[in-house]
Amino acid sequence: xxxxxxxxxxxxxxxxxxxxxxxxxxxxxxxxxxxxxxYDVHDADAVHLLAVAGDGTPxxxxxxxxxxSAAAKNGGDPSAGSLGRLAVLKRARGLGVGAALVRAVEEAxxxxxxxxxxxxxxxxxxxxYERLGYEAYGPQFPDAGMPHRAMRRAL
Numbered sequence: 001x002x003x004x005x006x007x008x009x010x011x012x013x014x015x016x017x018x019x020x021x022x023x024x025x026x027x028x029x030x031x032x033x034x035x036x037x038x039y040d041v042h043d044a045d046a047v048h049l050l051a052v053a054g055d056g057t058p059x060x061x062x063x064x065x066x067x068x069s070a071a072a073k074n075g076g077d078p079s080a081g082s083l084g085r086l087a088v089l090k091r092a093r094g095l096g097v098g099a100a101l102v103r104a105v106e107e108a109x110x111x112x113x114x115x116x117x118x119x120x121x122x123x124x125x126x127x128x129y130e131r132l133g134y135e136a137y138g139p140q141f142p143d144a145g146m147p148h149r150a151m152r153r154a155l
Contacts, residue, residue, distance in 0.1 A: 005053060005096070006052055006054075007049055007104040008052070009047060009050075009108065010049060015050050019048045019049075019050050019061040020039065020043075022060060023039075023085055025087075025089060026090075027144075030090070031144075031146070037144060042069045043063070046069065047066070047108045049062050049063070049101055049104045049108065051088070051097045058089070059088065059091075059092040059097050060088035060101050064081050064105045065082040066082075069082070074150075075118075080114060080115065080118045080152065081108075081112065082117070086119075098128065102132050105117060106155055117155065118151070118152045119152075120148045120149070121134075121136070121148060121149055122148055129151050132153070134152065135152060135153070136150065136151050137149075137150055137151070137152060138150045
């Protein structure tokens with residue numbers, strides 16, 4: 001990853017809007033996910049992370065669910081967070097932005113006392129997550145019309 005790329009928790013409204021803008025470009029425009037299912041009730045309580053270039057231009061985003069929101073997605077395990085909505089703009093792919101976002105989510109999970117991170121990966125991205133230490137479990141399932149697998153990494 002270029003040293004000019006940083007990842008931070010999106011705490012102010014402008015950062016959160018930048019996260020939502022990246023998600024809209026990647027999931028809604030590129031992948032055809034209906035906008036009404038891209039944003040959900042979990043966005044209100046999630047920890048949103050934003051990757052930016054040196055000039056502040058958004059490059060990618062991810063979110064961490066914890067507590068009841070995560071347990072609803074990971075089979076009821078309160079000790080594991082749920083990584084989701086990982087999106088990197090096309091122009092920033094291959095620069096390590098996605099990996100930096102995953103590591104930032106893991107750090108945010110550790111800060112909240114979580115001992116693992118669960119995620120639902122699009123099947124074409126399994127290798128990416130495996131290289132970062134995640135292991136797939138359970139059967140393939142559809143989400144937003146695309147095949148996914150559950151994955152987990154202990155922290």
